Amino acid sequence: MADRRRRLEPPPRLVDWSILALVAFEVGSGLVSLTVGTPDGAWLFTLHALAGLTLVGLLGWKFRRVRRRVTDRSLWDGATPVSILLGTLAVAALATGVYWTLSGPVWVLAWPLLTVHMALGLLVVPVLAWHLRHRFRLPTRRDVEGRRTALQYTALLGGGALAWRAQEAVGDALGRERRFTGSKEEGSGDGNDFPVTSWVADDPDPVDTGDWALTVDGEVERALELDYAAVTPGPADADGADAPIDATDERALLDCTSGWYSEHDWRGVRVGDLLDEAGATDRARWVRFESVTGYRWSLPVAEARDALLATHVDGDRLSHGHGAPLRLVAPGRRGFQWVKWVTRIEVRRRQDLGQWLAVFVSGLD
Numbered sequence: 001m002a003d004r005r006r007r008l009e010p011p012p013r014l015v016d017w018s019i020l021a022l023v024a025f026e027v028g029s030g031l032v033s034l035t036v037g038t039p040d041g042a043w044l045f046t047l048h049a050l051a052g053l054t055l056v057g058l059l060g061w062k063f064r065r066v067r068r069r070v071t072d073r074s075l076w077d078g079a080t081p082v083s084i085l086l087g088t089l090a091v092a093a094l095a096t097g098v099y100w101t102l103s104g105p106v107w108v109l110a111w112p113l114l115t116v117h118m119a120l121g122l123l124v125v126p127v128l129a130w131h132l133r134h135r136f137r138l139p140t141r142r143d144v145e146g147r148r149t150a151l152q153y154t155a156l157l158g159g160g161a162l163a164w165r166a167q168e169a170v171g172d173a174l175g176r177e178r179r180f181t182g183s184k185e186e187g188s189g190d191g192n193d194f195p196v197t198s199w200v201a202d203d204p205d206p207v208d209t210g211d212w213a214l215t216v217d218g219e220v221e222r223a224l225e226l227d228y229a230a231v232t233p234g235p236a237d238a239d240g241a242d243a244p245i246d247a248t249d250e251r252a253l254l255d256c257t258s259g260w261y262s263e264h265d266w267r268g269v270r271v272g273d274l275l276d277e278a279g280a281t282d283r284a285r286w287v288r289f290e291s292v293t294g295y296r297w298s299l300p301v302a303e304a305r306d307a308l309l310a311t312h313v314d315g316d317r318l319s320h321g322h323g324a325p326l327r328l329v330a331p332g333r334r335g336f337q338w339v340k341w342v343t344r345i346e347v348r349r350r351q352d353l354g355q356w357l358a359v360f361v362s363g364l365d
């Protein structure tokens with residue numbers, strides 16, 4: 001029996017190092033996936049799922065090995081509680097990840113289960129660091145050699161792939177629909193009736209369109225200052241009064257990294273038309289969209305030209321929560337890049353790295 005078990009389990013240290021490598025991959029791929037919004041990046045989500053299911057097998061080996069050291073209190077040392085916490089977090093992160101693929105859109109209080117999955121995954125990082133401080137061992141040559149070990153690992157990876165196929169098949173059989181990003185549909189086509197989300201703390205007062213203006217400046221021949229009437233389609237058009245810029249309609253899908261998506265007909269002005277009006281210079285490379293809250297994001301100029309600044313959704317005026325009077329509609333980008341309550345467009349030569357900080361701290365004060 002003990003002999004058979006030894007044949008099934010690779011060397012302990014190799015298992016531990018494989019777990020470490022896969023956890024690092026999961027955290028990294030999970031974070032990078034937050035910026036992936038087009039299907040050509042779908043492979044990253046697939047690898048994330050495959051690695052997660054492979055981790056289940058590795059943790060199974062690990063837990064069987066250390067079981068006694070946990071159940072027998074006399075074997076505990078100072079680091080054991082942290083190890084137990086780590087094991088619990090890892091199992092919870094994996095379980096929520098798997099459950100998300102097999103369930104409907106589950107919300108835990110205000111959070112979609114996918115957000116809980118991310119939070120658990122991120123919590124693993126500091127706890128794992130703490131665990132390693134006490135338990136870290138370098139692998140030896142012997143840990144990674146041997147035909148048997150190679151076979152065991154082949155079986156492990158094969159098992160991960162099979163588990164992934166099974167998971168997909170069960171999800172399909174249950175009729176679970178999700179995008180390649182994992183997001184599930186909410187309120188498509190229902191006007192303003194879809195989730196209102198802020199990334200961190202943005203919660204401005206409703207913007208008074210009388211006071212509001214859209215500034216277009218930076219690398220332009222002439223800066224613009226446009227009032228609401230100038231960027232909004234409406235009765236002024238019907239009268240034949242000249243709205244300075246034509247309205248455009250476009251169907252586009254907003255995919256929030258918290259795990260839902262919503263597809264709508266957006267109406268607004270094409271950013272390219274605004275740039276033409278302002279005369280973007282030939283040094284223009286990036287276009288930065290800034291909110292009244294300080295939240296901001298930038299797009300390469302060619303992509304920005306195709307984006308929309310929307311005033312309406314499915315024929316209704318945008319509600320305050322969805323970014324009235326004007327919000328960015330950036331097809332193929334994740335939801336957090338669709339800046340709400342836009343008040344300034346700055347045409348730039350360089351990318352704005354400060355945006356990565358701004359999206360976290362805007363609205364905190």
Ligand SMILES: Nc1nc2c(c(=O)[nH]1)N[C@H]1C(S)=C(S)[C@@H](COP(=O)(O)O)O[C@H]1N2
Pocket residue numbers: 194195196197198199200201202255256257291293295321322323334335336337338339340341
């Ligand atoms: N100014 C600002 N714009 C923002 C956000 C924010 O917090 N502040 N959140 C973003 C996120 S995370 C998403 S998913 C979408 C959500 O848009 P909605 O509230 O209209 O659904 O807006 C994006 N635009």
Ligand SMILES: [Mo]
Pocket residue numbers: 197199255256257258335336
């Ligand atoms: Mo989001």
